[in-house]
Amino acid sequence: MVSLSKKLIAPILKSSSLISTVAKFHNDQLPFIPFSQLQKIKQLECQLVSTLEHCRSPSQIKQTHAYIIRKCLHQSSYIIAKLIRMLSKLNVSTKSYGASVFSEVRHPNAFLYTALIRGYLVDGMLKESILVYNSMRGNGLIPLSFTFAALLKGSASESNANLGRQIHGESVKLGGFGADLFVVNALIDMYVKCGHLDCGRKVFDEMPERDLISWTSLIDAYAKAGEMDCADELFSAMPSKDMVAWTTMVTGFVQNARPREALEFFERMQTAGVQTDEVTLVGVINACAQLGSAKYAYWVRDMAVRCGFNPANGAHVGSALIDMYSKCGCLEEAYDVFNSLQRKNVYSYSCMIIGFAMHGRATSAIELFQEMMTTTSVKPNSVTFLGVLTACSHGGMLEQGKLFFDEMKEKYGISPSVDHYNTMVDMLGRRGRLKEAVSLIETMPMEPNGGVWGALLGASRVHGDASIAEAAAGHLFKLEPGNIGNYILLCEAYAKAGRWEDVTRVRKEMREKGLRKKAAAACSRVEGERGEVHEFYAGEWTHPRSGEVEGVLEELAEKVGHEARVGGVVYDVDEEEKRRILMGHSEKLALGYAVLVGGEGTLRIVKNLRICEDCHVFMCGVSRVIGRDILVRDNFRFHHFRHGICSCSDFW
Template sequence: MIISRRTSKTLLPHLNQLLRPIHSLPNPNPILSDYYNAYLSLLQSFVSRKAIGPGKQLHARLLLSNLGFDTVLATKLVNLYSDCNHLPYAQNLFDRIPKRNVFLWNILIRGYAWNGPFESAISLYHQMLEHGLLPDNFTFPFVLKACSALSDIDNGREIHKLAVLTRWELDVFVAAGLIDMYSKCSSVEDARRLFDRMSKRDVVLWNSMIAAYSLNGHPSEALSLFRNMALEGLKPSVATLVTVISASADAAALPRGREIHGFSWRMGFSSADKVKTALLDMYAKCGWVRLARVLFEQLLEKRVVSWNAMISGYAMHGHADEALTLFEKMRKEAILLPDNITFVGVLSACSHAGLLLEGRRFFDSMLHDFSIKPTVQHYTCMIDLLGHAGRLEEANQLISKMPMKPDSGVWGALLNGCKIHGDVELGEKALRKLIELEPDDAGNYVILSNIYCQARNWEEAARIRKRMTERGLKKAIACSWIEIRNKHHAFLVGDLSHPQSKEIYGELERLEGLMQQAGYVPDTMPVFHNVSDDEKRNMVRSHSERLAIAFGLISTPPDTVLMVKKNIRVCEDCHIAIKFISQIVNREIIIRDVNRYHHFKGGHCSCHDYW
């Protein structure tokens, strides 16, 4: 049996003798087997403390004592090596143990599932079956975790079949592993079918299904499932709240997020820093960056993930000064080392504000001062920054030096820079690369078409549009949303379907007259040259965000801040127009487009016309 602490103290002098450096130990002596229980106790202590050094020393002692391959002692050693990510040692010992039970196989499978290589976990699982051993409710979650990491749905389905045959499928831990595997393999329908079959569903299972919806871009379903969970009387965990709050942020569903905020406080989670961090991230993504900062300052312990969320929040809103100040505070006052996510936020802040010198300095510092290798996200930020600044050839050179293959984000950033500065030749190169990576994305063709329009090369613009038609590609339909009294109102370009369309267009006409008096001139350059001037003005006048703003103006009191969300980038003309509108109506108007937030107030935008 395992010895108690008191017994351990009485044996300590003897154990110290046993654990002296190996070269000074006496020759093996069978009497050492009398210390078998003491060895067990020590090994258990080493496992709990992950004391790999003393563990190796005791392993050597056991080998000299002819106890090195005893199943119980060796199993604890495999556990120690596995937990400490010394998997070659664990594998070597495992292979030499004559009697291997399911528990021992589970330990090594778990080690590979946690630390990789994940293929080894799956291979061990199949070897286990070949040895005539059936997996249990620990084996399945471990090997499914490896399938999740590899997005290996084929092996995952085969494992699921055996789980059904062995009747482990309906075990909550196995079911949670299966749901996670299907989720990571983008098969959320399979995950939901399994979830619905479960007669007993605990918090872990609900969390897995909510996370599956959130991970696969179904935030509304995640929020709906959370409501069902609450209706069934289950108290959420911190993990539940963090997941569902993140889903609120993804949906930009501020009212839902505020409801969950209040609910979590009523349920006693007001002091949970992980919940507060999720909330501050949600508020920042939903436009309430000031409230996010309040929650940030209330954190009892500010972890790196909390600093990252706040820095990224400031970057998204174009508050570069605040983001960089917070970064310096993180380094000097909190004495925390930034990670690669921190630098994504910092470089995004520089990119959104046009801080070229600062961006270059942080990009170099990341590697030289913090030994963080730039990822494709960091390169995307730098290409975007250089492209906005007109350093297109420098951006092109940086792409050629990337240690990894540039993805669509990198080439998209370069293409956007070419659009800003009218570089046709480099824009054509960027589009060719994007077509290789995203052959069905019509947006890339549209950007190059606009570049040709800016250069008044109408023939090439028409050719690009024709090519889109031949490939069956259609430009994404621009859509904007505004929430008034807890109800969402969606608008498309030229939309006439809203019940108050007459009043909306009347408000737009009123505003346009006042805007023209203030000096507004419509920018219709991206519109085809064979369209009349009146038609061009009507087309830009009825863009979806303007319809949403007009509806907000006629539906809310004069001091109300308007929040509009748009599924694509705000066009240049609408950006100019909204600045005029914000000054005329003396309102703050917030637009969240696909890239960032724009805060319009008093005729100015928080982006300083740099986006």
């Protein structure tokens, strides 16, 4: 790297006469640079800028900077702007280095001022960048379009729409940038990021001319706001669509948990002959992860290879693949991808640790974490610790987990988030240490959320502690008034403690509040014979083969000797009807279908809600009688049923 700099700078070292000309000019000993030498100096500037562009570390830049000073070119706005930009790109704070380099330039131009503004903005120092802007104006310089674009971006990052509006006004008044696409696109983006999508849309509608960027950023904004219909409408109206626009739609559907439509869009994109890049691929991979279908997972890997991507080279694609394989129940494949990665970063490690944790492989997760800490320079972040703590929780490793929880703050300076507390409550609760869980909640520096109280309620239910369950449920009823699951958990806790009159009271309360299980919301997916995905909804016998599925389920129930856990049914109906409702749970329908079509190997079901106790018991039994492993992914974790036993040790 050093030799590269020397090679590029070598011609400058030889041109001493030029250098003395430049020095004299900058020291006001020369009124102007002779035209014959001007071209040559411009060439030297270009060479230095190119050298800077090749720098890959702050020390290389500092070295090059030393050359620049020795050759008296540190007065060149062009060179110094590049230098500040590169420092910023390499995460050197502008305040610590860029600003002092800037201050040595006696006549900075608008480019250099803008570079400094952008440097401060990268560091999140909006105030300082405004000060630089003001001194730029004070020196009589006219800002450039991207000066305003940068300042608008800065206002967006502080969610300061008023400032943004002011800056835009100034750009119109001062520079006549009223129709400049850079400025107007930044304005749209600013409004959107400040949460004023309607204002962004208004600007868009009033634009005399729009480019791909105007369209795409608005489409993305609609997608992120959950308004896919509006996004779709805009996309259709777009006069020409490129890869980024298509990808925005694909990832938009993924962000809104609509993986099927994401894949449909991707198919349309390919039919339209649009190229695919890593970003598109990450979207498609995430869609497959959401579907949880192993077949799709293999399809996407083949496609990636066909498109010429080597997952081993791309951190984004690699991490997404690890996550997808874990979520599709293919842990071995996830680990293969992980091992094949040439460069592993905190994402790849975290994805893999979380993958192990999800599958109950606590020891593997912790070993991987320790490997990361001892053999690499990768620094863990809060998500890495979430994975590690989840692993401890699922693996019942309480003492180890407590140690990690303390260390993450003391040793690594990562303060625990509400999610970390959530995991700790789960970990303690699982071991029946309910009082300790309660005191931990009391020490939380932030308000406990529904997850924390839910973990406590779930644990109280399992351990039959009705009074703690009551307290937790009290908080949950306020935080999540429409969530019927909390009422059910409380009922179960009462039932376990034999407090039947309380069970009746809560059920009555539920009826009075008109709480009903949203039947259509529960959905399970399973792959058919050819890898096609079948969806089943609770209580809906609409699948073309549901008659046969019903028969299979009845047969299985008999073989297993299944006794329905009717306690979980909150409808006020007779026992027989309760049994029928339980038999119509989506994961059972999916299971029945998979058994009906037959096949070998692990049977994989993906559910969008937490698996209920009756289904859990049923799956245990069925795994025993059919002699196949059943893998159910619910919204919390994996349940791996084998020979009548589940990997979650019946705690979830």
